[in-house]
Amino acid sequence: MLISKLFGGFPFLKKTPVNLFIHVGPGKTGSSVIQNWSVQNQDFLAKSRFFYPNHGFDSNGISSGHANKLCSRELVSLNDQVKYSPPYFDSAKSKLFLKVIQSLKYPNILLSSEAFWMQLDSLCQFFPQAKFIFYIRSPMSFLESGYNQRVKRQNISTEIKKTLPNYKLQCYGAKMLLDMVAKYGRERFIIKLYNRKRFKEGNVLYDFYSIFGLTKLPNVEHEEINTSYSFEALEFKRFLNQFEISRRFNIKLDQLLQRYPDGDYHYSLLPPEFFQITKKKEVEYMQALLQELQFNAVEIEEYLEDLNATPQKNYRTQSELGKDSELMWDYIQKDDASLCQYLKQIVKK
Numbered sequence: 001m002l003i004s005k006l007f008g009g010f011p012f013l014k015k016t017p018v019n020l021f022i023h024v025g026p027g028k029t030g031s032s033v034i035q036n037w038s039v040q041n042q043d044f045l046a047k048s049r050f051f052y053p054n055h056g057f058d059s060n061g062i063s064s065g066h067a068n069k070l071c072s073r074e075l076v077s078l079n080d081q082v083k084y085s086p087p088y089f090d091s092a093k094s095k096l097f098l099k100v101i102q103s104l105k106y107p108n109i110l111l112s113s114e115a116f117w118m119q120l121d122s123l124c125q126f127f128p129q130a131k132f133i134f135y136i137r138s139p140m141s142f143l144e145s146g147y148n149q150r151v152k153r154q155n156i157s158t159e160i161k162k163t164l165p166n167y168k169l170q171c172y173g174a175k176m177l178l179d180m181v182a183k184y185g186r187e188r189f190i191i192k193l194y195n196r197k198r199f200k201e202g203n204v205l206y207d208f209y210s211i212f213g214l215t216k217l218p219n220v221e222h223e224e225i226n227t228s229y230s231f232e233a234l235e236f237k238r239f240l241n242q243f244e245i246s247r248r249f250n251i252k253l254d255q256l257l258q259r260y261p262d263g264d265y266h267y268s269l270l271p272p273e274f275f276q277i278t279k280k281k282e283v284e285y286m287q288a289l290l291q292e293l294q295f296n297a298v299e300i301e302e303y304l305e306d307l308n309a310t311p312q313k314n315y316r317t318q319s320e321l322g323k324d325s326e327l328m329w330d331y332i333q334k335d336d337a338s339l340c341q342y343l344k345q346i347v348k349k
Contacts (some may be wrong), residue, residue: 025114030204065113230263
């Protein structure tokens with residue numbers, strides 16, 4: 001019944017029984033948890049009349065999801081280095097995928113990849129029957145989580161406070177979402193609030209699958225995936241980001257730091273004065289955004305209440321790079337001596 005309501009307005013359903021849901025993220029809104037659980041519970045989803053195509057994930061459970069089903073990348077030469085381009089929408093792949101899903105016995109198809117949100121315009125045009133699932137995360141929460149991610153994946157070494165003078169308060173992906181809603185209509189989008197206070201057991205999985213009326217999920221573990229580094233791991237990685245580390249060793253390092261068992265995980269890098277001033281602006285911004293996205297008054301009130309009541313985590317100042325890193329060296333040495341030796345050689349150069 002819920003599925004038919006979601007798709008009731010689409011003439012596409014007069015031609016085919018397939019309902020296509022495309023989860024686009026964006027980043028830092030629990031996509032890794034959703035993808036990891038979904039690919040490991042395909043049988044349950046199949047019994048619930050959902051087809052979730054297979055995809056891989058790394059040793060930490062992180063995946064690009066179904067990006068390669070609808071998108072492609074090319075090898076490009078940049079500064080004497082050969083790298084892959086960002087994903088781009090591939091109409092040939094998408095035509096093939098469309099033929100495949102129309103021949104399946106499943107009435108519901110679910111895809112997930114953060115690569116999709118940057119291709120929303122093309123996807124909306126190519127799949128006029130699809131529903132797009134988009135999570136909104138508060139700007140300041142994303143600011144810290146996103147900074148942590150850039151240290152992890154983009155190898156930056158800059159302190160966060162040096163980036164704040166240029167900080168623009170906005171939700172990640174909000175402009176794109178507003179443009180697409182204006183162009184294609186609000187009914188094409190299932191927009192969810194990333195608010196762990198309101199998630200059952202604090203887990204985004206329950207919130208995500210409640211969209212489809214699936215409330216009893218098997219094999220739900222509460223181990224988080226692609227979490228932010230601990231403060232100690234973050235500062236250690238920031239120190240190492242000054243040096244040229246091969247991609248292979250960077251991946252191994254990230255996997256180790258991702259599962260570092262000790263350290264402070266409940267911290268904030270934002271100066272308290274900045275936090276307090278920006279917090280007030282954030283509440284006003286979110287109220288206006290949610291109203292523009294046509295959330296109901298109760299949802300807006302509850303969300304803003306939670307946002308206002310969220311205190312800043314323990315403030316930690318970022319110190320001189322390389323300071324107090326002996327514990328991290330010991331951790332790397334015990335887990336992967338060859339990686340530790342390689343890193344120490346790089347640092348000594």
